[in-house]
Structure formats: C-alpha cells, structure tokens
Amino acid sequence: MKILSVPNPLLRKKSKALREVTAQTRKLIEKLISTLREDPLGIGLAAPQVGVLEQVIIVDRNVGQEEEDLVALVNPRVIAHRGKESRQEGCLSVPGFYAPVQRSSWVKVKALSKEGKPFELAGDGMLARVLQHEIDHLHGILFIDRVADWQACELNESCPYTPQRVKELAHGGTPKSI
Numbered sequence: 001m002k003i004l005s006v007p008n009p010l011l012r013k014k015s016k017a018l019r020e021v022t023a024q025t026r027k028l029i030e031k032l033i034s035t036l037r038e039d040p041l042g043i044g045l046a047a048p049q050v051g052v053l054e055q056v057i058i059v060d061r062n063v064g065q066e067e068e069d070l071v072a073l074v075n076p077r078v079i080a081h082r083g084k085e086s087r088q089e090g091c092l093s094v095p096g097f098y099a100p101v102q103r104s105s106w107v108k109v110k111a112l113s114k115e116g117k118p119f120e121l122a123g124d125g126m127l128a129r130v131l132q133h134e135i136d137h138l139h140g141i142l143f144i145d146r147v148a149d150w151q152a153c154e155l156n157e158s159c160p161y162t163p164q165r166v167k168e169l170a171h172g173g174t175p176k177s178i
C-alpha cells in the first residue's frame with residue numbers, strides 16, 4: 001500500500017475505534033505489515049498513513065534489535081506513562097525530515113490483538129516513542145506538531161520539503177505530550 005505524506009488531509013483526520021476485530025481488520029493488518037516491511041527504516045505504521053481511518057497500528061516490538069517483531073494493536077490507548085525524554089524522531093509520512101520531540105520515556109498501552117483479545121504492551125526508549133507516535137496518528141497528530149526546537153531539525157536528500165514548509169504543515173502550538 002502507498003504511504004501518504006503531508007499535506008494529505010487524511011493524515012489530519014481522527015480514526016474510528018473498532019467495535020470488533022473482523023476478517024477485514026486482519027486483512028488490513030496484513031497489508032500494513034507488508035507495507036512496513038518494504039521500508040527498511042520503518043519501525044511503526046498507523047492505518048491512516050495508508051488512508052484507512054481505523055484505529056489500527058503496527059509497531060516493531062523488538063525495535064533496535066536485529067530481528068524485527070511486528071505486532072498489531074487495535075484501539076490502542078496509553079494507560080500509564082512515566083518520565084520525559086527528548087529524541088530525534090522521523091515519520092514515513094514526512095520523508096527525510098527529523099527533529100527532536102519530547103515524549104514520555106515509558107508507557108503502558110492497552111489494545112486488542114489481531115485475534116480481538118485485550119492485551120497490554122509496555123516499553124521504554126524507542127518502543128515507548130514509536131507507540132506514542134503511532135497512537136498520535138490515530139488522532140490526526142503528527143510528530144512535527146510536537147517539535148519544540150526547529151533549529152535542531154535535520155533533512156536528508158529524500159526530504160521534499162524545506163524546514164519552513166514543514167513548520168507550515170505542523171499544527172501551531174505544542175500539543176500536550178501523552
């Protein structure tokens with residue numbers, strides 16, 4: 001599936017929570033997983049990034065380790081968080097652009113599995129960050145909305161935007177961190 005990039009308006013919509021996990025949801029999960037696997041840098045993906053406004057995200061539970069372990073979370077919610085930390089962050093929907101974002105350093109998330117069973121996933125470091133980043137997508141929030149220090153942004157050759165353009169594409173102010 002094609003990953004949408006800013007300023008696509010679908011990235012700004014709120015995704016709906018699913019009443020149940022159906023065969024159609026599982027098909028979507030499979031498509032999200034194969035789309036994420038195509039991108040060597042991808043460690044997470046949210047359904048709205050492929051134009052589907054449903055509360056489904058995929059994250060690599062083994063982020064930072066060699067063997068990836070992609071897990072699907074349906075209707076994910078942060079139920080506990082601790083600490084704050086700022087780190088450079090990027091997004092497949094804002095290609096080639098990286099900037100520091102402050103997030104909770106540890107989170108616990110509750111969700112439904114692809115089998116429709118409730119489960120919890122807790123983590124710190126990059127796992128905590130990717131969980132918060134992907135859950136933001138379900139609410140139409142992009143990491144660029146949370147950038148506090150635009151001087152510290154970095155762009156690589158695949159970035160089609162100028163920093164000024166990215167700033168324009170960000171929603172003004174700094175929304176509260178989770």
Ligand SMILES: [Zn+2]
Nearest residue numbers: 090091092093
């Ligand atoms: Zn993203």
